[in-house]
Amino acid sequence: MSKIVIIGSGLAGSLLAIYLAKRGFNVEVYEARPDMRKVKISAGRSINLALSDRGILALNQVGLDNYILKEAIPMYGRMVHTLDGQNKFLPYSGRKGEYINSISRAGLNCALMDEAEKYGNVKIFFNSRCIGFDCHTGEAIIENLESAERKIVKGETLFAADGAGSVVRNAMLHGCVPRFNFSQSWLEHGYKELHIPPAEDGSFRMEKNALHIWARHSFMMIALPNPDGSFTCTLFLAHEGEKDSFESLKDENLLLSFFHKHFADAVPLMPTLVEDFFKNPTGNLGSIRCSPWYIDDKALLLGDAAHAIVPFYGQGMNCAFEDCRILNELIEEHGTDWKKIFKIFTEIRKPNTDAIADMAEENFYEMRDAVTDPVFQRKRELETKLEQTFPDYFSKYSMVTFREDLPYKVAKEKGNAQDKLLMEICSKIENTSEINLNEVMEKIRKLNLQSDNTYLENR
């Protein structure tokens, strides 16, 4: 079988290597970083991630879902921490078995690379950075970061899974693909990871099976559990500004007074807060959109290289894994007619990745502001009741997170129409017990029918 080149052995690149190896291709993967199974390196971004049904389905197709889920911690809902120290649990779904999973990024990446290397036809080259790509010949220039030696690699085709800063995409942008569309938009907020260690007896210091959230309107903090009893917290805060920004938290006193004011219940759980805050980097958050994602039959962008999104729906990796699954289905159907596959792949995926990019940005505002709004809380309560009562009801969150059979675009359209209706209903009542669930469900079924018809007409 012919050779395929993958740039990047991150989450998407490693999973794709497994899919291609199973098909018998000889796969060469070039990864800029050292082998994280041998050298302790920072995972780069978030220490843990929320894995949900789209990602699980893609892992299932290569027989890895159960193995990976054994290491995961189920999170059944959001635990909202209010300013006055109260906690309120908002389930993600009213149905049993619908939850998301906290998983170690490094652990998952290592497991995928281990699995890929079990196939004799996969070779991962570490410390090997792609520094250029020739769209006309399909050749990539790889620099060995230890020896500084350069070599040219070329396969039957190339998959660029080299993340948000993709070198292959940059080559496409800078002249090698005519009229290449590219946009990058940054949030004014950045993020910093902080730490809640386990209790002395190794137990969790907060509810283990929840995604904890301290929503404070213009900023927020979340915490996801780790198997060792700790939590990884992520503070989302404006980069700049005189008040409530990374820039303004210049010293220990300012930092502690900010935390005591806004996250008082978390401070006693964070003994290394000051050290972590000043040591850990501040990350940027942005979305990247581009098109086309391919150059003839020479190369295809996928994962964050094609569509990096902000992390507020917990879907970036899930979406990248879905890319791999759908690409594999197209190879099943069209063999190695790469040009055709890449074109169809882009036509199918682009409207959906645009939809999840929009929803992820919108969810930032929901997580930050709306989870503390009483109308929104009543709406979540109503959604839970609807999910418990009607098997055919799915909230927007559930459609994105638990309906791997639904394209993101459909989830967005149906979800937005439902959200509008439910917010209207909940703004007029004080208690969800006043609501006639059957009447609401009838209205939702009508909305969904309209949306299904529009979807079918536009296909």
Ligand SMILES: Cc1cc2nc3c(=O)[nH]c(=O)nc-3n(C[C@H](O)[C@H](O)[C@H](O)COP(=O)(O)OP(=O)(O)OC[C@H]3O[C@@H](n4cnc5c(N)ncnc54)[C@H](O)[C@@H]3O)c2cc1C
């Ligand atoms: C704070 C934060 C929290 C997140 N939380 C979630 C979550 O809960 N759930 C979720 O689904 N998603 C989440 N995401 C998104 C998720 O991290 C990404 O969508 C996912 O990592 C994309 O996978 P990828 O393989 O496309 O890119 P990456 O994971 O970035 O992998 C790219 C790989 O390519 C390598 N590389 C880069 N350049 C080169 C080069 N020139 N040559 C060779 N190799 C190269 C890199 O070293 C890396 O190994 C989060 C993101 C952030 C920032």
